[in-house]
Amino acid sequence: MVAHYDENLLSDMLPVYYTRLFPQNIFCRWLACGNSPQPLSNRELSFTLADDVYIRYLSISNQKEFQALLQKKCPYKLDIGAVYNNKPSISRHDAVVLARELVFDIDLTDYDEVRTCCQEAKVCDKCWKFMVIACEIIHTSLKDDFGFQNILWVFSGRRGIHCWVSDFEARTLDSPGRGAIADYLCLIIGGDNQNKKVHLGVDNLHSSIRRSIGIIDKYFDEVMLDQEFIGTPERLQKLLKMIPDETLRDIVENNLTKMPQSSLERWKSFVNIYDTYLRENGNAIRKIKYLLEEIKIQYCYPRLDVNVTKGFNHLLKSPFSIHPKTGKVSVVFKPNNARNMKLDEIPTIYTLLDDSSPDNVQHQNNMRSAVKIFQEVVFSLEKAEAMRRRNDASK
Numbered sequence: 001m002v003a004h005y006d007e008n009l010l011s012d013m014l015p016v017y018y019t020r021l022f023p024q025n026i027f028c029r030w031l032a033c034g035n036s037p038q039p040l041s042n043r044e045l046s047f048t049l050a051d052d053v054y055i056r057y058l059s060i061s062n063q064k065e066f067q068a069l070l071q072k073k074c075p076y077k078l079d080i081g082a083v084y085n086n087k088p089s090i091s092r093h094d095a096v097v098l099a100r101e102l103v104f105d106i107d108l109t110d111y112d113e114v115r116t117c118c119q120e121a122k123v124c125d126k127c128w129k130f131m132v133i134a135c136e137i138i139h140t141s142l143k144d145d146f147g148f149q150n151i152l153w154v155f156s157g158r159r160g161i162h163c164w165v166s167d168f169e170a171r172t173l174d175s176p177g178r179g180a181i182a183d184y185l186c187l188i189i190g191g192d193n194q195n196k197k198v199h200l201g202v203d204n205l206h207s208s209i210r211r212s213i214g215i216i217d218k219y220f221d222e223v224m225l226d227q228e229f230i231g232t233p234e235r236l237q238k239l240l241k242m243i244p245d246e247t248l249r250d251i252v253e254n255n256l257t258k259m260p261q262s263s264l265e266r267w268k269s270f271v272n273i274y275d276t277y278l279r280e281n282g283n284a285i286r287k288i289k290y291l292l293e294e295i296k297i298q299y300c301y302p303r304l305d306v307n308v309t310k311g312f313n314h315l316l317k318s319p320f321s322i323h324p325k326t327g328k329v330s331v332v333f334k335p336n337n338a339r340n341m342k343l344d345e346i347p348t349i350y351t352l353l354d355d356s357s358p359d360n361v362q363h364q365n366n367m368r369s370a371v372k373i374f375q376e377v378v379f380s381l382e383k384a385e386a387m388r389r390r391n392d393a394s395k
Contacts, residue, residue: 010076010324011050013349018070021352022320023371026378028063030152030319033381034101034166035083036389042098044081044088046315047073048324056081056315057088076324079315083171097312102148102170102178104185105316106134107160110303113192116227116235121325123159125343126226131161132338133219134302137212138163139335141185145208146170150381152374153338155346157323157330161338162316166381168388175310182309187212187297195241198294198301202286205293213293216300224264229299230256231263239270242295245288248277319374322349331370332377 018024032040045058055073060066083099086092108127112119117126135153142148142165150166165171173181187209190197200209223229230236236256243249252273256266274292278285308314317323321330327348333341347363347370354360 010322010327010349011074013353014074014076014322015071016353017322017349018067018074021367022070023374024063024067024070026371026375027318027320028060028066029382030166030374030378031080033378033385034171035099036168036385038083038085038098041087042084044084044315045318046079046081047075048077048079049073049075057090059088076322078318078321080318081315082312099171100312102165102167102173102181103308103314103316104138104163105156105160105305105308106131106138106162106302107156107305109159110305114227114229114299116229121159123343128341128343129219129223129226129339130300133216133223133300135161135163135335135338136215137302138185140211140215141208144211145184146181150377150384151335152319152377153333153335154317154319155328155331155333155341156317157321157328158326162330164316164319166377167384175312179306179310182304182306184208185302186304186306187301188303195238196244196294196298198297200290200294200297202289205290209293209297212301213296216296220296220300221264223300224267227299228261228263230266230270231261233257235263236266239295242298243288243291245277245285248274248285248288251277320370329367329370331366332374333370334373 028040031043035043039061041059041061043059044056045060046054046056047058048054058069060069081088081100082097085096085098088095108115108118108123108130109120111127111130115127115130118124139151139153142151142163148165148167148170152164152166154162154164156162187200188197189199205213228235230239236253240249240253243252252270255269255273259266259269271292274288278288308316317330319330319332322328323330327350329347329349329352331346344359345362345366347367351357351359351363352367357363
């Protein structure tokens with residue numbers, strides 16, 4: 001594969017990619033539905049060009065304009081903003097945001113305190129499982145708890161995933177409404193210096209939390225093996241600091257430090273010690289009633305960038321944009337297929353446009369599959385929008 005940091009080669013390839021492979025038609029149809037009932041030209045786009053030149057307040061009226069803009073600028077990165085009451089412009093101070101997809105941004109760097117296989121910009125199939133869990137928990141909650149239907153999932157191009165909710169009710173939410181949904185989905189609270197960041201209380205758990213724990217349980221042993229959460233003395237200390245009951249903490253430390261440094265075996269031993277301690281101490285230890293659940297959540301629950309969800313002004317990378325550092329395409333994927341995704345099978349601009357690449361055929365097929373998934377989401381959104389307009393007209 002061609003080195004992903006060859007900026008000159010990327011500059012040469014981008015015009016070809018935007019002409020031959022970027023799904024311009026379905027992309028503009030998706031934006032148009034997201035703008036409705038405002039014209040497409042009221043949507044802000046932004047481009048990042050070579051040498052990190054950043055252009056905001058771009059707009060298009062149709063696919064032809066979009067194609068011309070892509071060919072003229074050849075952006076290294078394409079971001080999407082909000083829908084305004086007028087055509088976006090840097091000089092307009094009376095601009096009002098009228099709509100914006102409800103968006104979620106989950107980045108693996110926010111898992112650096114728990115993931116052990118990689119750090120910072122690095123990502124592998126082991127830590128990708130955190131994204132699998134996040135996708136399943138958030139998608140299920142958006143559908144079951146809020147009734148949203150038009151949900152698009154996109155690989156960020158490097159180390160995370162983005163979610164776009166395009167239902168009319170989601171697009172027109174005000175900032176407090178978006179904040180309420182973000183807060184509802186946030187269970188991990190606290191800064192770097194806080195040892196225990198999940199506190200579920202002593203009352204019966206909300207059904208959504210029980211459901212999320214059920215999803216985590218499907219993957220927990222596997223992730224525990226991959227990450228070895230408590231496989232070293234330092235990591236074991238992090239677990240011990242999450243145990244608020246001093247007596248239990250001492251028992252756990254005495255037992256687990258004598259065991260082989262296998263995280264899964266240590267975890268199973270911890271669960272047995274905890275269960276025995278609960279039986280023997282009854283109501284005296286209500287404060288650790290949900291300790292196991294709290295620890296599982298702290299290790300595996302989605303870590304959202306809530307500011308992205310709450311605000312209107314944050315621009316988010318477009319589906320099928322190219323990540324300039326990796327060359328990977330921000331492909332659309334089905335949430336129930338996240339577990340089967342392999343990072344080395346995600347198309348790159350280099351393999352897609354290099355017929356001699358050994359990955360060319362597979363990456364071409366994966367690109368076509370991603371476009372098809374995108375089409376299915378857009379068709380569903382268009383049907384929902386047509387039904388909404390009919391209902392509004394009949395009132």
